Amino acid sequence: MSEQKPEIDRRARTILGVDDSPEMQAILHAMITGAGYAFLGAQDASEALERIAAREPFSVILTDVQMPGMDGFELCRQIRKLPKGKKVPIIFLTVNNTTADVEKCKNAGGNAFIVKPFNSKTLVRHLDHWSQQSTAKPLGRALTPGSSRAREASATKAIP
């Protein structure tokens, strides 16, 4: 089955991916740039906060949960304190999907979670959905007419 043609201009949107694993960074880079989005990586929470402070808001932030030093939940709380981070969609990448974990994601201020391992289709579906919810302005390109947020919303998994 061929991949559905994107309704949004992914090239104008930048995704921040926070994960301490070089392998997961490589996977995120390949999947995200392969789908046409721009990608910036951060190896830990402090690097992520530096990147957020240094540029225009990201369209979506993906973060691992279990990282050395500051974990993904605390990173999310810190991002929400920043002027640029109050509304940016934050998606947790986690190997755990118990009720308690989902509750932690929600309490930290996250928007959704993706259970690892994941495939490109799942990741891109989330990015397409959440990048349209983002307040970050696409860089110089408008949305392609005809996108359906209702349809996208049914295909993604938000934190209840």
Next chain:
Amino acid sequence: MDAAKFIALANQLTQGLEARLGRLAELLDGSSWAEAAQGAHDIVSVAGNVGAMHLSALARNLERLCKNGGDPERRSASAALRNEAIEAMRALKGYQSAV
């Protein structure tokens, strides 16, 4: 993704996974359960994303046991993971050779 990039990514992931499995084996041999739990945790996602789903599932189980299990269960899970790791690495390297 073009073929050269794909092969480079596959190489990076396979080598990274192999290194992680080696470190995990050392931690298990030393009964360093807390660190082994972290090592197993990291393998869950990397192994799963290269298609080694059984290895990923065994790593998930081992992570749980390293946190909450008893020694016999940990040893058993460790042995199962090591056996599967050999098979998974053989399959991954075979796939890379064929690409």
